[in-house]
Amino acid sequence: MTRSTVSGGEGMQAFKKSPWVLHYDASSCNGCDIEVVASLTPLYDVERLGVVNTGNPKHADIFLVTGSVNAQNLKVLRTLYEQMPEPRVVAAVGICATSGCVFRECYNVMGGVDTVLPVDVYIPGCAARPESIIDGILQAVELLEKKRAYMKSMHGRMKDMAIGRATALDAPEILALQKIVYQNEAEMYDDWSLAPLKQTLQDMRKDFETRVFIKAVVGGKIIGSVRGYMVGETTAHISRLIVHPYFWKQGIGTRLVQEAESNFPRAARFETFTGQKSRHTMEPYQRLGYMPVRQEKVSEHRDRVYFARNREGA
Secondary structure, eight states, X not given: OOGGGOOTTTTTTHHHHSOEEEEEESSOOSHHHHHHHHTTSTTTOGGGGTOEEESOGGXXXXXXXXSOEETTTHHHHHHHHHHSOSSOEEEEESHHHHHXXXXXXXXXXXXXXXXXXXXXXXXXXXXXXXXXXXXXXXXHHHHHHXXXXXXXXXXXXXXXXXXXXXXXXXHHHHHHHHHHHHHHHHHHHTOTTOHHHXXXXXXXXXXXXXXXXXXXXXXXXXXXXXXXEEETTTEEEEEEEEEOGGGOXXXXXXXXXXXXXXXXXXXXXXXXXXXXXXXXXXXXXXXXXXXXXXXXEOSSSOEEEEEEEEOTTO
């Protein structure tokens, strides 16, 4: 069971005593990697603290990165980070990961890990000592608890949720949420070619020029979004309804669709589509009266179901 399956923050206390760590060597000399391995040996035995080293980002709580960032590992770093469930913590281990070290001015080096990911814990050293790595992991666990408590507190603030128009400044946060949600879709269909997973920040910013984006915000954090655009004179297409899995089954999707529809007063008809297995996406539309109109196969594992409804009184 991963954290993405836990609803309302319940059951998350277990992660405090058993944090799982994902270690990735970006481009180090292996000095820091050897020290990471040393922290797992009987001499230091970080597992006595409940720490488990995992190779699956979907099971990881802490992302432990060694080495500097370059053009070849940039995409890998982001993909691993995006596949980790929230809350998550990034720890940069060693001087190369924290700043890029003497290589930061090289033509193919972008710098430390914080040039592409939000780093929570910096563990200096060349190489970083096992004692420092263990101390950094313990600090990461404390941050995980704070993040978990913050996410749990947001459930108590749902009555203060604000739904309204998003701007291009919200694009990075909406894109990050989109990748989290559609990773669940990709796993469901065993199809990682989904367009929302491949969309870049530049592409999304262009979408803001032609589409209306709606966001749901709790405690300053975007937890849901949907977008829409006119097709012809009387039809509005509503698409990519996303709600963070932590906030499913609270009616947020329905409210987002309603707000999106209200931004198209000239539309007499609304259309959308979703995958045939995506019940959590279908339900908000069906509650509002959307009915299936056709279905087509788009890949070996996935069918696309089209829904539509007419505006009342239109």
